[in-house]
Every structure is written in C-alpha cells, then in structure tokens.
Amino acid sequence: MPLKPLRIAAFAFISALTLAACQNTPSTTGTTPTSPEKPPIPKKNTGPVTIQGNCQQRDETDGYRDKISIAVKDNVVSALDWTANPRSGSCRFQLKDFTQVSSSPTADLQSKKDKNCHLYVWQDDHHITVASYSCRKLCRVNDKILPVLLDPQTGNCKAK
Template structure:
C-alpha cells in the first residue's frame, strides 16, 4: 500500500514528458542586424546645418510677458563679438526663475558663435549666435542657476538684430 501515494507523482512525470512545447517557445529569436562593413556602409543621418559665423554687434533689450505667464527680462550688449553687458532673468510662469549675469561668466569663444563659461567651475555655458532673423541667447547645463524643477521649460531669449528688441518667435 505504500506504492499507492507514488502513483499520482509517477503519472504526473509521465504526462509532463509527453507535453509538447508551445509553438511560440520553439520559435527562434529574430536575427540581429548585421554590423555595417566596408562593403555595406551605414546609412548617414542628416546633419544639422552648422551655425554660420557672423560679426555680432547688438545693443539689445528684451522685456516681455507671454499669455501663459512666461516672462523674460534681458539686456545684452555685444560689440564685434565681444560681450560687454549681459543681464538676463527669465520666469517659468509662477513656478520659478533662472538668472544670468555677465559678472559670473568669462568669454571663451568668439566664432563661429560666442561662448561664455561660468567662473564657478560648473559646466554652465551661455551661447550667442545670429541667423538672418534673430540673435539667440541660450544656456546649457545651467540647472543650478534656476529654481529646481523648471530648467526644462527655460527657453532662450531672441533679439531682433535690426533694432535690439525682442524678436518674433513665429
């Protein structure tokens, strides 16, 4: 009678060995794409057009408030690609602000675009370039100069190169 409890276990083992794998489990994984070789070069991604070098001279003041509460107050004077004055504060609605002052930066590049680096050892940079419609003042890696949580919405300021006012965004 001691063999009777083993019968269900023996029956289960027999049934499992007769089980067939489901078709999806038997399917081989799709082949990996082959690495490009000299005979088959990788397709090139389109590259952005580089910023053309311009001699930037601008006495700009841009103060405006958007309907959604975003606001900017920027004063910048550049003479032959040398930044002489820069004071910029922007507000991301009522959630916070970012602030930049020339006294906290040193100019490290004049062409093809202007670059200012923070003097406090952070990686914060201000970038200035011109295209036919506007002069752009942008920031990069400057989260520490902004209220926490708003940096991703802190957009550049755009100046009209003809009169120094705020440029139209459209």
Template sequence: MSAVPRPITSRIAAGLAVALLAGCSAVAPRPSTAPQAPGEQRPSEAPAAPSGRLKPMPLRTFTVATECRFRDETGNSGKATVDVFNSKVRALNVELTMPKRGSCRYDLANFHQTQALPSVELEGPRDCRVRLWEQGEQITVAFAGCHTMCSPSSAQDYVWPLLIDKNTGKCD
C-alpha cells in the same frame, strides 16, 4: 521528428534570398502626370547652385545692443540687457520667470567668454554655458546646464532660448 527534404529547404532558402534582394532594390520614381502650377518647379527641375556645390557660411562677428522685456502667451516673462560688439560680450543680464516653475538669472559677472567665432560662448559655474549666435535678422541666446542659476534648480528644464530682433531690439 522527420527531416525536411533537401529540395524544399533549398527552395525556401532561395525564396528568402530573392525576397531579401528585392527588398533592397530601389525603384526609380515615376514622373508626375499632374498639371503643374504656374511658376512651380518639380524637384528634378530645381536649379543647381552655380558651382554645383554648397558653400560654407563665412565666419563673421556680430553686434547687438538691447534692453528688452517680454511676456509670452504661456505667461513666461523676462527682461534682458545684452550688449555684444564684434562678438565680444560687454554686458549680459537676463532674468527669466516661468510661472509655477521658478526663475533663472544670468549675469555676465558669473561668466567668462571662451569663444567668439563661429558663435559666442560664455562659460559659467558647474558647466553652465550661454551661447549667442546670429541667425538671419535674429540673435539667439541659449542657456545649457545652468541649473545653479535657477531657483528652484529644476526651472532650468523649462528655459527656452531668448530671441532678439537685431533691427528693433525686441526680444521674446
């Protein structure tokens, strides 16, 4: 076995170093020459926030009261009674049915409220959590780790969050 002459080895090493450095360099994007539609802004022309910084969302309570029923296009159905006043849960009773998967029932009697801001959190048996938060004109009710509330327990794996329209009280 013969050794590679030193000059070739150093040339290969130098070539690899140049290739690695070239791969790490950034190339500035070229400005688009395509015609611009009326009212369209290019990313570099987007207006900056007045202060130049994003501001955190203010912490505020929410209120919602509804009794609703839904059925989606996959056949999942449910009914819910939700009453929250200033982020304090006064009533929660949700029944969800997923055909061929099972059903889940969440009742406030099985939970205690542990948090009100920035979102409402209810804690139940065996690390079951129900979280409620306001998102635009909707209230989201999400369920996590609540296998004991479902029959069979694997039905929890198919539960989606419940969305409540604040203005109409409809849910899906």
C-alpha cells in the same frame, strides 16, 4: 479548381503594379520635369554679433517672462543681465558671473561657479539668439528656459 485563372489574375496584378511604377519614373529623353524652387536654407551663422539689445516680453498663454539687456560687439559680450521667469521659478544670468571662453563661431560664456553651464549668443538670417545650456546647478528651472530672440536691427524682442 484549375490554377490557370489564378496565374492569369496574378500576372495581371503584377503587370498593373509594374505599369503604375513606370509612370512615376523620370523621362529618359534628357529633359527633367520642373519642380518648384526650394526656399533658401537659413544660414546657421551670418557672422559676428554686434548688438545693443533690451527686451522685455511676456507670453500671455503660460505667463513665461524674459527681461534681457545685452551688449555685444564682434561676438565679444560686454554687458549681460538676463532674467528668465518660467511659471515654476526664476533664473538670473549676469555677465559678472561668467567668463567668455570663445567668440567664434558663437559667443560662449562659461559660468564661474559651474563649468558645465554656458550661455551662447549667435546670429542667423532672422534673429540673434541668446540661450542657456546645462545650467541646472545654478538654476533649478533651467530645462524650462527658452532662448531669447532679438531683432538684429533694433535689439528689441522678436516673437518666438
């Protein structure tokens, strides 16, 4: 079997691939194709949190419940009582059991009993978040606790 037909077929295949690749390259005439505008990236922190919040919510799907009452002014937490109830247990975090160790860029509350346990409060474009971190010694179901999202305008619950 002669090799010439195989060489011609291989050359044709490589040429087709090269042409296909060239069709997706940008124009070199100085104009760029227009692409749709990207949505703005949410800000990670829009400044100090000030909120008087009360939220009680229940997820009908899995029974998860939260109840939180919180007061914050310029990232200084003056009141906090948060009970989280995943199906497998319950955790309660109260301000009297924590010390605020930082107010910038987020409010950071450290447990008096377990220095690894922290509660964080911060704000972005859409909501204020209250979250726990590394509190397993104080709360056995800590890894199942979801952050609470609050409406910055009303202090009420926001959907997760």
